[in-house]
Amino acid sequence: MIQSIAWRNIWRSPLRSGIIIAAISVGMAAGMFSATFTKGWMNQRLEAGIETEASHIRIQAPLFDENYDLKEYIPDTESLITSLSSIDHVNGVSPHLVIQSMIASAETGTGVKIVGIDATAEKSVTNLYSKLGEGKYLEGIKRNPIVIGRNLAKKLKVKLRSKVVITVQDADGNITGGAFRVSGIFDITNGMYEEGNVFVRKEDLARLVNMKSSTTHEILVHLDDTELIDEMAIQLKSQYPELKVQSWKESMPELGYINEIGNLYTYIFVIIILLALGFGIVNTMMMVILERIKEIGMLMAVGMSKLRVFSMLMLETVMLTLTGGVLGILIGLWATYLTMENGIDLSMYSEGLENFGYSPMVYPVLEMESIIVIILLVIATGIIASIYPARKALKYNPADAIRTD
Amino acid sequence: MNIIEIKELHKIYDESEVKVHAVNNISLNFEKGEFAAIVGPSGSGKTTLLNMLGGLDKPTDGNILIDNTNLHKLRSSELIRFRMMNIGFVFQAYNLIPVLTAKENVEFIMHLQNKNKKEREERTMSLLKAVGLEGRENSRPSKLSGGQQQRVAVARALASKPKFVLADEPTANLDSKSTEQLLSIMEELNKQEHITFIFSTHDQRVVNKARRVITIEDGKVISDIRKDVESDSK
Structure with missing residues (x-):
């Protein structure tokens, strides 16, 4: 029932929830598309590096x-x-x-x-x-x-x-x-x-x-x-x-780091977006709690434990964040789907890109690992963003909270 | 048989420069099945007494024993559980959960008590029928009148089969007709379920229905009248 209340609570103020969900969606769509774009870019460099330059294994004196x-x-x-x-x-x-x-x-x-x-x-x-x-x-x-x-x-x-x-x-x-x-x-x-x-x-x-x-x-x-x-x-x-036997990762170590650097870049980008969104989520939840002091007081008065109240508010925040997050990820995936066939032409920057071995045509690549990591980051943001407002709610004395106008 | 024993209860608020003795040496007992009203002017200490009785506020001194359990010796988590199992609350502003239907509001405490679905459904439907809301079980509070919402609140208070129900100004926001209906329903349930009802009120109609009237002024009991025995134990 707590899950049901938490979900319904989100839609008590459709406009407010809609705005924060839209903000999360836009941020996550950008994060998701950035992840698939970077992955595609890095994969192309990796493939070109291995198949054109380094091959798989090198043996030398x-x-x-x-x-x-x-x-x-x-x-x-x-x-x-x-x-x-x-x-x-x-x-x-x-x-x-x-x-x-x-x-x-x-x-x-x-x-x-x-x-x-x-x-x-x-x-x-x-x-x-x-x-x-x-x-x-x-x-x-x-x-x-x-x-x-x-x-x-x-x-x-x-x-x-x-x-x-x-x-x-x-x-x-x-x-x-x-x-x-x-x-x-x-x-x-x-x-x-x-x-x-x-x-x-x-x-x-x-x-x-x-x-x-x-x-x-x-x-x-x-x-x-x-x-x-x-x-x-x-x-x-x-x-x-x-003899000196080296895999491509050892003979061209800069290629070996490309994947890690790509993932790191993506996750840092997504974390920055989520951090910014996190403050918005905290603000929204603080408003929600201020509006519902009386109700929270009643819940505690009739016997809802602090842990359950905390869980309900946390669940509400996670559901709110996850709704926006999943929507954003779907939009990001849709943008990826639209561009993965024909690629994104960055030829106006081709000279600079080619100097570093990167193709000016980028074909975004979908990778399940990135989607899972981004979803986990969204859930973590929801949980972290809920802690302060939920703790604040628990500090109210039920008797005082019920009398609040 | 006493189910509530209040012994030399004091509550002093000293948050401001002036100390306020909101409850001053009150001792009272309530028996199972009582239908009692605590009356008095604003600021007399009615709500403070009710809050302490419900375990929502702590006394400065004195004890409240409920079935021999000292309410204020319980740890916070034990107190919450104790309230859930033993005390029903009816608030002036109804305080229903707006996103739940009437039925879900009544069921809510039974969920907290981990009652099974069959038991929850039977109890909920029987209580909604008792408060005259059969057919409105799927309505959300916003679709119900004030009187109907307060009747849902009464059903919710009784859902957990508490030892007693505390009702703080339950009729303050209701019109005469709704007040009459609500009081009749509570009186009926009091008789049927044999659950003690304690009201804090200004409302003469509640006082008229109550079988015991306790008057408080300046934190002290100035009269305690049991209508059925016509005695004054001042």
């Missing part, structure tokens, strides 16, 4: 990434690749020869990471080949093809089939150089990656630095199930203790 020393290569690569390829759930293995160098066009030059790849093997571990805006993936040019990013092409002022010169230190420590011709230009949402990474055929790069074409500094491993990445990384670490 232990000291290679400290100074990119050419001589820090993985020994006996051939048998390692064969062994890795035979492991269950491994559906792609690609060896890399990696060199830090200078790249120059007729106009200008800059520092880049040159990655020597086997184009066919690379297609099994990253989807960069599908991100070509122009040209082909190390095809169409017979001698020394190179794939560069759109931002680098702009910086070097080169286009498809333009010549660029790579200057590197070879295995003997001599400075050497080679001319490459742009066979493809990739467009991804990470401007920094576009500017700092170029891809050439592994044998072309090995020849340039005077090393065997089988020389490999790192191997990327792709699995058929992303849920198994951590488990597989642990297995490979124990299987190859002499």
Whole structure:
């Protein structure tokens, strides 16, 4: 019966309750949509980071990434690749020869990471080949093809089939150089990656630095199930203790934090909204209690315990908050549904966003965990907001309260 | 048999600079089934006495024993439970719960007492019939007249099968016809249920119906007349 009274009490003043419910709804709709928007944004960055740049697992010679020393290569690569390829759930293995160098066009030059790849093997571990805006993936040019990013092409002022010169230190420590011709230009949402990474055929790069074409500094491993990445990384670490095995979370830690940062941002945003709404709810409940002193006095007089009176007022506040909260969440979900198919175009900010690896097209993503957490936060707000008014109500002496006009 | 024993009761308000002796050394007994009115001018201490009798206010000195339970020795939670089980209240302004129907208002205390549904329904319907509100059980207080609301309040006060009912100025907001109806109903219920009724009132019509009239002035009992025995135990 307490639940029934609490619910009916909310509608004693439909206008007042309606206003606070509307305020909560608007706040929660914004919070919910913000959650799905952020989730979509972060997921896109995560997916792009893993599938285009990092793949699932990276294996290196232990000291290679400290100074990119050419001589820090993985020994006996051939048998390692064969062994890795035979492991269950491994559906792609690609060896890399990696060199830090200078790249120059007729106009200008800059520092880049040159990655020597086997184009066919690379297609099994990253989807960069599908991100070509122009040209082909190390095809169409017979001698020394190179794939560069759109931002680098702009910086070097080169286009498809333009010549660029790579200057590197070879295995003997001599400075050497080679001319490459742009066979493809990739467009991804990470401007920094576009500017700092170029891809050439592994044998072309090995020849340039005077090393065997089988020389490999790192191997990327792709699995058929992303849920198994951590488990597989642990297995490979124990299987190859002499090598440095890292899951994408370890090789690109900034990606690993994206989800947590996204969730944190969402929850902080929602908590700020609820905090502001909480004061409104306290104010509403204080007015409610002031209007009902006489009734509360009567309830205590006829034998309703303080705990029951407290519970009734708390329930009333939680129901009020939850009504607005659920309504707001539904509105937020509706807004998500309307935009998740066609996305939200932020291309007017694309330059800044792409510099940080974020796509200017955002497709909101619905996640049950966020909905549950937001509902729990709404309930917690209702409970917290009810404590002060309910405690205030309990301080009245029933005899005095009944006589109140 | 006494169900209420008031012994040397005092209530002094000293919140302001001037101390007010609202109840001054009152000793009274009430027997089961009495129909008593406490009368006196405004400020005489009637309501204060009634509040202490109902456990809503604490005496400065003295004791109230209800069936040998010292009301003011009970802890707060025990006192609330004691009120729920033993005392019915009828207030001047009816004080019904506006969001509940007449039936739900009557049932409310039985809910607090955790009575089962069958028992609640039977008792509620029988009380609403007794107060002449059969057919209006689903009306909310706002749809009832003042007299009808007060009759719901009487039914609610009796729902918990209390030892006694305290009614503070129950007819003050009612017209003559409603007052007559209400008093007849309460008198009938008093006889049927054998429940003690104690009124605080200014209303001569209540005084006329009461079988015992206690007059208070300046916090003291100045007369206690039992009409049935025509005695004055001043």
